[in-house]
Amino acid sequence: MNKRRTVATASMVMAGVLVTAGCGAGGPSAGGGDFTDDKVVLALLNDASGVYKDVSGPNSKIAIQMAIDDYQEKYGDEAVVDDIEVTSADHQNEPDIANTKAQELYDREGADVILDVPTSSAALAVATQAKNKKKLYMNVGAATTELTGAQCNKYTFHYAYDTWMLANGTGTVVTEDGGKNWQLIYPDYAFGQDMVKSFTGAIEAGGGKVAGTIATPFPNDNFATYITKAGAAKPQVIGTMHAGGDLINLVKQYNESGLKDQGIDLAVGLMFISDIHSLGVEAFEGTIFTDAWYWNLDEKSREWADRFMEETGDRPTYAHAGNYSAALQYLEAVQAAGTDDADKVVEELEGKKVEDMFLRNGEIRAEDHRVIHDVYLARVKGPADVKEDWDYEEIIKTIPAEEAFRPASESGCSM
Template sequence: MKKLAMASVAVMAAAAAFPAYAAGISDDIVKIGILNDQSGVYADFGGKWSYEAAKMAVEDFGGTVLDKKIEVITADHQNKPDVAANIARQWYDEDKVDAIMELTTSSVALAVQGISKEKKKIDIVTGAATTALTGDQCSPYGFHWAYDTHALAVGTGGALVENGGDTWYFLTADYAFGYSLEEQTSKFVTDNGGKVLGSVRHPLSSTDFSSFLLQAQASGAKVIGLADAGLDTANAIKQASEFGIVQGGQRLAALLFTLSEVHGLGAEAAQGLSLTEGFYWDRNDESREFGKRFHDRTGRMPNMIQAGTYSAVLQYLKAIKKVGTDETEAVSKALHEMPVNDVFAHNGKVGANGRMIYDMYLMEVKKPSEMKGDWDYYNVLATVPGDKAFIKPSESGCALAQ
């Protein structure tokens, strides 16, 4: 009897340590929503190509999880938080979506993460930049998977100074994202012994950067930092090429720019550009194989947003399989515990604040004469270790990580 009683205590202790979750798949289907910009300035940044990456992940996983169908749906949030919020609520309440991913644009991502927290649903952000997602607005069900402003600042700011770019002048988008990117990059420039010579702010969706570029050129700074994104960055680079700024010895540093935008510009205009990404298709055999398959179905190579979306979907499905249910608490716990090993990240780890930590890369766009074929755009200048690229969870301001 004594042994039986002890065994009962052990069973109860185990039950307390591992909460009981409802086994199996709710609604007999796992439904994932890819919500992003598909018609505006970030349409190439993630867009319908992230949707294709998500479908690739489902196909590579086998199409089912725990013997239940996996479905991926998508919508365009038009870079409007209210539109995104309405879609998210409909997806959760009426369409029985289990998780929302991608979420380009920081204001959108924050809005949807708030709703996901309220509804106790998982969101995994690959397209937005703000560190607030895993900082003071973190969520037990929210994850930030690809890049953030801190990683871009460390990669392009700190690492570029170490490579000789020790004086900077900023062209900054005149809204919160641009200010944050300039501020964080300036910190890493000065922390690494560099100097910021000045900055100028431009309106969102500018078409004429000539006066801003002339100020930057006149500053004599070795690096002109573009603290903007999308078409603003592309237009600034095009006009910088017309002014011969790179040919004159100054470097352009795009603080948020990806392979998709480089391809849109072409190597002639983008040559010499420095930028940071968390993925490049031509780094190893595994990434080349993935890139070829992605190219076969889309006609383009993936950037870090699209490859990151593939990774996020795949890891989410792995977590469901591991815990035997799509119940949010159980899957969230598994996502925090499981290492990330796939084509996107090797030995990635998820902090208590939901930030996935992995290595980033400082890139330089090749000259056209150096390219060996289509999409052969980058030389990798430096690897930025994940623990350096991202804020330590304990220092992020997230209450979950204290």
């Protein structure tokens, strides 16, 4: 009967294996050709299979290809480079894998620019590689302000959004609308802590106060008691800093808790349209959040979203649109510089005012490489107001570019 004991021990060991399985190393990737100056290689590095796959993932490769097509159509024979490639790699949201993949992309696959890179810790690892290799890096998918703060560098640019912008939008506006007393629930890792700091600043600046914060494990599927606890303090607003599957768990259990009927609102720190699509508008109805871009914003964005939908079958998130814009602006800069030499391209990008499908009143700030643009405060529609698939958001306010992002003077960035 020792068999039983062996199995018990083995199962405990395997449970340990399971816990760490998510941290496994990435397999070897196919080796690329040698770097040639005859071509430009755009490399997409993001989460191709995990929690952030639907937010950006493989569909961003299609978005980047659309940017290449548009560039080639625009310049035709005038284009300084004919051969433009897009390659991609999966970083599984792990900083060490991101680090290795970034080296491979720059060195072996001859990448001239790395795009996207969600997950803050992975994003910062790639920034270090960009700095060391003196190659371009345009981050779209990560939220940390460190990229344009203490850890900024000459070759790193940050697109789309960050924690300061999210907190400034949602935190300030909800507070000014009367939600003065907040409880914050956040996942206990870098992103969550960063968001709490940013939100607390924004809420206090708006004349409100954060009465309490509750840290939760990450990832986690049972939030019922955390929500009850936050509700027991009788706040006006509960702010959640969770994302992806955790956010869906939390929203389902908030709806279950009955706090909504007691007039305790839920504000969401970070949300993508793919989250609403997954859970349905009923669950999120009335939720206010900050959006970097919305596919149905106007004619220009809608036209692009239609093209994207033809290719992928889905409407784009702002990460998809951001990757398109980053790739396009990179190619424009290469065109202007007449080379893919990183230093010359950076020179072209710095301080440039940009207007495209994604960037409205955009500017690539020279001081900290934060790409600023108009952002939007959105409210999730009720089921009755939804006129077509993905018609989920009502834009209630446009926050002008200069106010939407952390001022360069406060960034703490020196290049």
